[in-house]
Amino acid sequence: MSDIPKTYAPHGAEAKWYSAWDSRGYFKPRGDGRPYVITIPPPNVTGSLHIGHALGYTIHDALIRWKRMQGYDTLCVPGTDHAGIATQNVVEKELRKEGLSRHDLGRERFIERVGTWVDEYGGMILRQLRRLGCSFDWSRTRFTMDDGYVKAVMECFVKWWEEGLIYRGKRVINWCPRCLTAISDIEVEHVDRVGKLYHLRYPFKDGSGLIVVATTRPESMLGDTAVAVNPQDERYTEHVGKIIILPLVGREIPLVADDYAKPEFGSGAVKVTPAHDANDFEIGLRHNLPQVIVIDERGTMNADAGAAYAGLDRFEARERVLADLQSRGLVERIEDYTVPTALCDRCKTVIEPLLSEQWFVRMKELAQPAIDVVKSDRVRFIPERYARIYYDWMENIRDWTISRQLWFGHRIPVWTTDDGEYIVARSEEEARAKAGDRPITQDEDVLDTWFSSAHWPQAVLGWPDRTADLDRYYPTSVLITAREILYLWVARMIMTGMHFMNEIPFSDVYIYPTVLNEEGKRMSKSLGTGLDPLDLIDHYGADALRFALLVRTAKGQDFRFASVTNGRQRQVEEARNFANKVWNASRFVLMNLGDNSAEHKPEWVESEALADRWILSRLNETIDEVNRAMDDYRMNDAAQTLYHFFWDDFCDWYIELSKSSVASREATEEVRAARNRIIYILETSLRLLHPLMPFLTEEIWQRLPHRGESIMLARYPEADLARVDNEAASQMQTVIALITRVRNIRSELNIPASSRLRLYAAPTDAAAERLVRQNESQIKRLARVEEIVIVGQLPTLDSAARGLVAGFEIAVPLEGLIDIAKEQERISKEITRRENEAKGLASRLDNHSFLERAPHDVVEQARDRHQELIAEMEKLTATLRSFS
RNA sequence: GGGCGGUUAGCUCAGCGGUAGAGCAUCGGUCUUACAAACCGGGGGUCACUGGUUCGAUUCCAGUACCGCCCACCA
Numbered sequence: 001m002s003d004i005p006k007t008y009a010p011h012g013a014e015a016k017w018y019s020a021w022d023s024r025g026y027f028k029p030r031g032d033g034r035p036y037v038i039t040i041p042p043p044n045v046t047g048s049l050h051i052g053h054a055l056g057y058t059i060h061d062a063l064i065r066w067k068r069m070q071g072y073d074t075l076c077v078p079g080t081d082h083a084g085i086a087t088q089n090v091v092e093k094e095l096r097k098e099g100l101s102r103h104d105l106g107r108e109r110f111i112e113r114v115g116t117w118v119d120e121y122g123g124m125i126l127r128q129l130r131r132l133g134c135s136f137d138w139s140r141t142r143f144t145m146d147d148g149y150v151k152a153v154m155e156c157f158v159k160w161w162e163e164g165l166i167y168r169g170k171r172v173i174n175w176c177p178r179c180l181t182a183i184s185d186i187e188v189e190h191v192d193r194v195g196k197l198y199h200l201r202y203p204f205k206d207g208s209g210l211i212v213v214a215t216t217r218p219e220s221m222l223g224d225t226a227v228a229v230n231p232q233d234e235r236y237t238e239h240v241g242k243i244i245i246l247p248l249v250g251r252e253i254p255l256v257a258d259d260y261a262k263p264e265f266g267s268g269a270v271k272v273t274p275a276h277d278a279n280d281f282e283i284g285l286r287h288n289l290p291q292v293i294v295i296d297e298r299g300t301m302n303a304d305a306g307a308a309y310a311g312l313d314r315f316e317a318r319e320r321v322l323a324d325l326q327s328r329g330l331v332e333r334i335e336d337y338t339v340p341t342a343l344c345d346r347c348k349t350v351i352e353p354l355l356s357e358q359w360f361v362r363m364k365e366l367a368q369p370a371i372d373v374v375k376s377d378r379v380r381f382i383p384e385r386y387a388r389i390y391y392d393w394m395e396n397i398r399d400w401t402i403s404r405q406l407w408f409g410h411r412i413p414v415w416t417t418d419d420g421e422y423i424v425a426r427s428e429e430e431a432r433a434k435a436g437d438r439p440i441t442q443d444e445d446v447l448d449t450w451f452s453s454a455h456w457p458q459a460v461l462g463w464p465d466r467t468a469d470l471d472r473y474y475p476t477s478v479l480i481t482a483r484e485i486l487y488l489w490v491a492r493m494i495m496t497g498m499h500f501m502n503e504i505p506f507s508d509v510y511i512y513p514t515v516l517n518e519e520g521k522r523m524s525k526s527l528g529t530g531l532d533p534l535d536l537i538d539h540y541g542a543d544a545l546r547f548a549l550l551v552r553t554a555k556g557q558d559f560r561f562a563s564v565t566n567g568r569q570r571q572v573e574e575a576r577n578f579a580n581k582v583w584n585a586s587r588f589v590l591m592n593l594g595d596n597s598a599e600h601k602p603e604w605v606e607s608e609a610l611a612d613r614w615i616l617s618r619l620n621e622t623i624d625e626v627n628r629a630m631d632d633y634r635m636n637d638a639a640q641t642l643y644h645f646f647w648d649d650f651c652d653w654y655i656e657l658s659k660s661s662v663a664s665r666e667a668t669e670e671v672r673a674a675r676n677r678i679i680y681i682l683e684t685s686l687r688l689l690h691p692l693m694p695f696l697t698e699e700i701w702q703r704l705p706h707r708g709e710s711i712m713l714a715r716y717p718e719a720d721l722a723r724v725d726n727e728a729a730s731q732m733q734t735v736i737a738l739i740t741r742v743r744n745i746r747s748e749l750n751i752p753a754s755s756r757l758r759l760y761a762a763p764t765d766a767a768a769e770r771l772v773r774q775n776e777s778q779i780k781r782l783a784r785v786e787e788i789v790i791v792g793q794l795p796t797l798d799s800a801a802r803g804l805v806a807g808f809e810i811a812v813p814l815e816g817l818i819d820i821a822k823e824q825e826r827i828s829k830e831i832t833r834r835e836n837e838a839k840g841l842a843s844r845l846d847n848h849s850f851l852e853r854a855p856h857d858v859v860e861q862a863r864d865r866h867q868e869l870i871a872e873m874e875k876l877t878a879t880l881r882s883f884s
Numbered sequence: 885g886g887g888c889g890g891u892u893a894g895c896u897c898a899g900c901g902g903u904a905g906a907g908c909a910u911c912g913g914u915c916u917u918a919c920a921a922a923c924c925g926g927g928g929g930u931c932a933c934u935g936g937u938u939c940g941a942u943u944c945c946a947g948u949a950c951c952g953c954c955c956a957c958c959a
Contacts, residue, residue: 006919190956197959214959228959262958270959279957340956385888389954392887396955483953520890520952551907552897558889558952560896571896574908577921588918636898640906655918663917740925746913747925753914784916840903849939850902858902858940 004590004703008583010541013699018130026712027135029075029473036072037476038064039457040136041489042144044083045122046090051515051523051549051561052482053125054132054533058546059512059553059635060480061134065691066630068135069716075473076135077460079142080123084409084449085179085346091117091408107407114408128534133542133694135712140469142460144452145410152459153410153452154426156496161414161424165362166402168422172274172281173401175354176344177299177314181405182358184448185398186487188342188351195339199266199332200325202227205243205252211236212332214266216339218325219317222249222305223294226272228283231257233268247330248321249306256287275355291355297405299352314352359403359412359445367397369498370491379494382510382633383556386486393487402448409446416441454492457505464500474501478508486511510633514558515549523561531563536572543693544576550692551575551639555632578643579696582689585651586700589682593705594667594675605680607673610735610775611657613728615681618649624719626688639692646685653736654681657778679704684717691716734768735775737805742783745801745812748826749819756786760811762794768807802827802879804872824883831876838869 021027029035040060043053060076068074091114092102102110126141142149160166173182198218203210213227224246229236240257260283261270274284275291284291294305301309301317308324309317325331342351371394373379374387381387403412415423415431417438425431431440455463457479461470475497481490490509497505514522523531536545548571552559562571607613622645629637655662661674683704690697690711701711708714742759751757763769769790772779776788794802800811801823841862844850851859 004918007921216959260957260959265958272959277957277959279959282957340958389888392955486954514953516952518895522953554898556889557897562896570908573921574896577908580921581919584919584922586918591918640898644906651918652923656916659918743924744926748912750913753916753924781916837903844902844940847939851939853939854902862902 004587006584006587008541008580008696008699010543010579010695011538014131014133014537014542014695017695017698018133021135021710021712022130022138024710026710027076027137028139029073029137031073033071033073035075035473035477036064036067037075037077037473038478038480039077039460039476040079041479041481041485042079042081042142042453042456043125044086045080045118045143046083046087047125049125049128049132049533051531051533053129054545055515055549055553056480056482056512057129057132057134058549059510061132061136061694062546062550062635062691063478063480063630065135065694065712066716068712069687069690069714071715075137075140077140077142078126078129078134078136078138079456079460080126080144081449081453082118082143082145082409084404084406084446085181085183087114087118087122088406088408089179089346102407110407131534131537131542133546135694140460144449144456148462148465149452149455149459150410151426152455152464153447154413155464156451156455156500157413157447158424158426159500160361165366166424167360167362168357169360170355170357172276172278172353172355173358174342174344175297175352175356176347176349177297177352178347178349179344179406180297182354182356182401182403183344183346183351184401184450187345189345189348191341191343192338193341195337195341197266197335197337197339198322199334200247200271201330201332202244202247202271204239204255205245208239208242211239211244211255211269212267213269213271215271216337217318218321219301219309219314220273220276220294221246221271221321222301222309222317223273223275223292224249224253224271225251225274225284225289225292226253226287227255227269228258228261228272228287229255229269230259230261230263233261233263235263235268247328248308248324254287254289256283256289258283258286277353281355293355295352295354297354358401359414359443361400361402363397363400363495366495366499367394367491370394370494373494373498373504378507379504380508382508385556386483386509386511390486390491394491400448402451403443403445404448405444406446409449410452412443412445412447414443416443450488450492453489454496455500456489457493458497458501475504476506478510479506480510480512483511483514511556513553513556516558516560518560518562520560522558531561531569535564536569539567540569540572540576541579541695543579543696544572546575546694547578547639547692548572548575550635551643553635553639554637555634578647579693581647581651582686582693582696583700585646585655586682586686586703588655589662589675589678590703592662592675593679594672605677607677610728610731610771611654611778612677613725614732615649615654616723617725617728618645619681619684620719620721620723623684623688623717624721627716627719630691642685642689642692646689650681650685653732654678656782660777660781683707687711687714687717690714731771734771734805734807735779738772738808738810739779739783741803741805741810742785742812745803745826746784749801749814749822751814753784756784757812757814758787758789759783759785760789760791760794760797760800760813762791762809764807764809771807796882804830804875809875820883824880827876827880831873831880834869834873834876838866838873841866841869 038060064074064076095101105113174188175182195216197214197216199212199214201210201212211227227244229240239255242255243252244255246253260279261268272280272283272289274281274289275293276295292304294301295314296302299314301312303310309320312320344351371391374390413425417423417435417440419438423431423434423440425434457476458474461474463470479490493505497503517523533545562569622641625641626638629641658674658678661671662678664671686697686701698711701707761772763772772788772790780788794809794811797811797813799815800813802811844862845866
């Protein structure tokens, strides 16, 4: 039977089974039974697999495989997101290598170029997911810009426009001077930077002195159109209404009273720049102030900034303005200050708040139904705490800037007629029809990427058409995602689902942990993870990577994942070792199938033998716990339960205990029954493990006799709790304790494994005696004992090691082998250990309050244990005395 | 500024009112014919700190420190 290699070789198995599964159509839904549906978070087309993806999609696959084996009609829809800004950036970078910019190509050719790039290099990540083993329905793969998807996006825009939820507005938005587009509030990253706070002097026109204002951005003063003070601020009451001459510019601006000004900050007076600050914009509206744009979309000062500054970069302008003010004595002081700074979360460029005309979505009324479904538990967050974070955002929701000044994306379906009317339509034809004879031009901008992904669950199933998929598979079962897109994506999907489907998009939202590096910081591509999932798969196999991740995926608790050092990643290595353990246990079973391996009689599983009753009991407890854990998204518990059952219970005890019969040369009925039992346990374990380790389990399963087409089509085990046998468990515990005690004596007294011992055992009752007699051969084998002598009382022996086990006193005669001093030391240690425990118990039992207030069973338990310890100590002390 | 998580053996993490667990690492011993990526045995923790509640706290409450994350229009 040497045709089975000693170690599991993942690569052959992975390639072979993945294509077999895929070509046989196993990843597609069956079409009958209860649906269980997941639409994956679509990764960016430009993306490649990083460790966070590997975790997220492994969870997807484990759950979908588990449900599929349980008989659900499972569907997991994959796809990619066009990721407007990110993708455009990548292609522009390509062009730059050729010395071109997108403007050299023009819009149309640039879009073509992006298309080519996406076809050629995009979606690589989906191919990488196959390496992980993901059983997604590739025939339903979607892209947020495929034809059907465009239809969904247009439908939404038109509907929202008709319902008055979309509007065009001029206001201060977040502008990225590098990406040259507006971005929404949640695409802005806030950081604190060391900087300065500048206190500037603004003179009153009437010569009655000056007023001091504080700012972190002196260059913006060129666009000031007022200074504001708090109406309650008595220091300024007499000055309100006065005219100020704006330094360097000479513009006359008023001193207005507005609540926004906080008297306790700086001088209490704040300069107002309505075109370059969202708050100032609001103040401007309240006081009817002019809006002067002085910084253009590239972050360069424009003509309105004045001839001295026009053309300067905003940061250069800052220095120049400052120098000019200083030379005029208009800088009161400069202090160190931590400046809250807004960055573009894509490119980390400092955001320029800019007055600009954009398209917005009114969010308040969309948010309400989406809040309600979470409040009423129709949508459940796992872990629950995210519901509160969701409410905080949803209840203070602000309008959504959806237009982007990019070329790649969904072009905004708004056309303007020559007389200035907006025509909103699903297509150009429709727009032309609506416009009649008037010439129309389409809006140049595209939609925020998240505007399209907001429809993902329904759109990938066919919406806005009423398709069979949509009927059958919507709403979906669970959304599994990373924490950072809770607002950006999850919240918006719930809103669109409620709005267009009048139904929740999914009932569970599982936010999985973030993978951290050794320092406890989140792994991100920009920081460099030092970890490539594909390298890990190449090195250790996909199952090992999957298991290594799942075994630490507690419900919502981030975990650290080491990087590769000296070519090794110890956590994945551990999991690989487990895979190898499964492989070798299976190898043992397969090597002992015997000639009649095809035979299988269900009654052979039944057995009176302790080990058999015990392993069946443990197996069913395991099945029960694994199913519960999976159902509760406790992937770590499922993985650990299986690890422990398989390695400790099955390999270390059951296989060892069954070896003599399973590996026997004579194929008696009894032996064949034993072989069938062990196959049964192994086969069930493989099915249990399959969602976590699909390739390994299939590779082994296929070698088992008569198992059918694929483990993927096998039924997931269901616990039979009638099989849980507490008596067998406690008896087995005693047998294990007895064997361990003997091994321990052997090890501590340095007795070679080769020397066969005689064991005297004095059971305390008839049950204990029966236990030893019935399991004698196995105890002898595992404890490496030649003979077990059962006695009523231990004989006096000249030199022997003694020990206590629940239900027994034992002695091992060791003529010539024993080191008396060592044995004394060993016994003393046993006594001390018990003394310490007894001391603690005694002090509690002496405490009146404890006796009065603690529950009776706790007191009783303490009393019993105390008695037991005292009895054991007496025996041990007697043993110790016998040496002298 | 507000909020949320974390702090348990050398490392990665469970546990969360009755006196601490796992895996790995470490130490000692094994080629015991499935597996040395293994087997057998051992050692190792004042459960971050300070108070409080309780007969009893790692576990509950309050506060402190440190680490991490999210949100925020104080110029």
